[in-house]
Amino acid sequence: MRKWGLVQKRTLKERMIRLATGFHESKQNLTDIKYHYKGKLNKYVNMDTSVQGDVNMSDNGTTNKTNLEKTVSKTIKYVSKHTNTESDSKEKYCKGGKSSLTSQKAVRDFGKSESRYQSESDVQLNKKNQSATNKNPTSTRSTVVEMNSRKSITSDELPTYLNQGAIKSGKGPKIGSESLITDNDLLLAATLVANAMVGNTFDVKREPRFVRSYNLYKSKLMCLLLYMAILCTLSLAIFEKPAMQDFEMPYWVTMSIEVCCQMVFGFRICHQKYWRVPKGFKKDLKMILAIACTALTILDMIAYVLVYNLRYPNAVRYSRVLRPLFIFFFSDSVHLKRAWSNIRISLVQISHVIVLFYFLIAVFALVAIKIFQERKDITFPNGREYFKNYFESFWELYVLVTTANNPDVMMPAYEDNRWYCLFFTSYIILCLYLILNILLAVTYNSYRENMKVQIKHSAHMKKEVLNQAFEVIKINVDGNEMVTYKTWTRLINLAHPGVTKHQTDLLMMVLDTDKTGFITRQQFSNIADLLNVPISVVSERKNFMELHFKTLYNSRSSRALRKVVESMYFSLVYDGIVFVNVILIAVNVKDADWAFCCLYILEIALKWYSFGTKRYLNSLSNWSDLIITVISFIILVVAEIQGNS
Known part of the structure; x- marks a missing residue:
């Protein structure tokens, strides 16, 4: 029975060199490779193969199993001795070469892609090919070619801005550890990204059922x-x-x-x-x-x-x-939460000024009791006693700070003796013009400083949340932590539903500044700000007239009309019309109501024709014009009907 030939030997050696390039940090990783391929030798040692190629083989086409095992051992020693540095590997990767995996879990995943981490369809294909090989030895080469073609890079596995070059050159990374990222991991990462977009913290239990419950809550x-x-x-x-x-x-x-x-x-x-x-x-x-x-x-x-x-x-x-x-x-409003938290913190910081304010009122109330308590002849105009009770004195002076009872509260004393005005004047100057302004300044300064702290804390929390999301979906490529395009596509579909493939590629192209086809940790930290930027397709910007009446809308007269409507002079003209309408209403001229209503309807029609429905309704001023015009038209119609009846 014929055994492995020189072609299999050379292919196995080259594959082991590529795999072992990124694992110079750990000898255990190299041992795993050795034992893995030693098992593959035992698997194929009795397989009858038919090799076609340019390599000359012996008559019986046999190779000694012991010699091949020695070759494997020498290859591993050679690789561990002459492994490139991490920077060299990264440079080779950036040039489009095969990427090497740097985690032991990724090694097991890549090495066992035909067994443990393989999809069910691939397992069935291998079993079918194995049985076909035992029956027909000449089918081995076609099986290897078919499996290699299944592992090649397709256009769906790379972003559009890298597709052509990667496919033409036949190069590009094939990351087996992508299959380790489960749907639950993607759900957790997408939830983290969604929280970072709105600036919320993420104190959610990390089990999948709790993450799904949180998404239901939101x-x-x-x-x-x-x-x-x-x-x-x-x-x-x-x-x-x-x-x-x-x-x-x-x-x-x-x-x-x-x-x-x-x-x-x-x-x-x-x-x-x-x-x-x-x-x-x-x-x-x-x-x-x-x-x-x-x-x-x-x-x-x-x-x-x-x-x-x-x-x-x-x-x-x-x-x-x-x-x-x-x-x-x-x-759930972030701004409302931030304002609520800021108010609570600011109240604590300005409490000493508030205590001083009320202390001064209490002292002046006590002085007022001592001054006016013995004056029985001074009363309020309604006969009520004048500063005889401490709590009533405190209340009157507290209201005086707001000037609501000024000068009524001091007029009875002023009519009796004008020198009493010095007491009330000094109180107003000290409490109203001094302490209240100090309280306002301290409150504003405290609120502003707390707002700065909260904004910095929010930015820090956003970065922390995005780091947690990156840790969930990252893989190691040449010792660098990155997110692949396939994982990126799955993440965007969950975090930002409704995004097309071209929009997904556009977002990745903005983040992937070095055009490697991967997203690093630093680039991933900008995903929240990027997703908050609205994305629209050019076809969505076209209004109804431009889509269905393109010739009329793009004609010379139409372009001139739209230019006039979009100019500043059009707004000034209608501002003048509104001013004239207000004057006529003031002088009670009713005959011109229908004329002005028609002019306002014409304005709405021209703006809708020029801007389109979506752009027109995005302006609050246009909304107010539309509502006022519709209400005015309804009132005029109702009044006309009632007048005729």
Whole structure:
């Protein structure tokens, strides 16, 4: 029975050199290669092969197994002695050569691509080829060629800006360890990237079921349910006693709606406790306050029902004041969270100025008591006592800081003796013009500094979250940690759904500045900012007229009309029309209403024709013009109908 020929020997040696190039750090890795290919020798030693090529073989085409094992051992020793440095390997890789894997797990993956980490289709193909080889020895070469063609680089495995060169040269990295990145890993990485895009922290348990639960928590359906519950809770004040006229409902109706809303809030809290890290949940002040407000609301509802059923119909619901707080407790807005946190920190930092402010009011209230307590002849115009009680004196002076009771509060004393104005003047100068300005300056400075700190912390957290995402999906290429194009495509499809292949390649081309076909850690740290940039296809920028009436829209007269509409003079002309309309309304000229309404409708039509629907509705001023014009038109039509009838 014929054994391996020189072609298999040379191919095996070259393959082992390529594999061992990146593993000079560990002798154990080289030992793994040796034992792996030693097993392959035992597998194929009795295989009857038919070799065709330019290499001359002996008559019986045999090669001694012992000699081949010695060759393998010598190859490993040679490679371990003459391995290139990491920088040389990277240089060869950048030139388009075969990349070498630098993790032991990647070695096992690449070396066992025909057995353990192989897809089911490849396993079936190998079994089929094995049986065919045993029956027909001449089929071995075709089997090897077919498997090599299956491992070659295709256009789908490289970004479009590298496709042509890589395929023409026949070079390009084939990374076997990509199969180790599971769908759960991609889901975790995509969730991390999505959080980095909005600036949220990620204190979620890393098991797949918790990550999926977190994505459900952030889904549009769950957020819509939450916002509806908040809106219904705030709207209950319209229908609860005391309610607006003709809107009052029985208490059990409003109570039932509020119970449903509180159940939604409770489910939201329990859901967050399920996927969140326990340490972060316990330290979250918003969640603690949300639980407290929910509990107080439920207790207040029970107390109200009991009191109402005991024939006290004038019972009051005290928990209504807590309802607006649920907006802050469950809001996912990063800016609102940042403002809430900044206010809490700033209040602590300016507390000494607030204490000084109230201390001065207390001192002046005490002085006012000593001055006016013995003056029985000085009273307020309504007969009320003048600075005889300390708490009333404190309240009057506190209101005086707002100037709401100035100069009424000092007029009774001023009419008795003009020198009393020195007391009130000194108080106003010290508390109103000095302390309040100091309080404003300290508050502004504290808020600004805290905002800077929070922005820096947010940037740091974004980088940390992106590093965690990179650690999940990275692979080692020539000792460098990188993300492959295949992994990048899977990640973008999860983190940014609806993106086309060309847009995916465009995003990668922006990040891949050195055009290697991989994304490094430093390049990956910019993915959040890049995904926040809106991407649009050129065809999407075209409006309805340009797509369906291209000839008319691109004609000379149409281009001139669009140029006029987009100019500044068009806006100035309509500003003048609005000014004239306001003057005519002021002088009560009603006959020109229809003329101005038609002019406003013409403006809307011209802007829509020039800008298109999407671009026109992106402007808030256009929205306001559209709403006012539609309302004016409806009013004019209704008035005309009523006038004719």
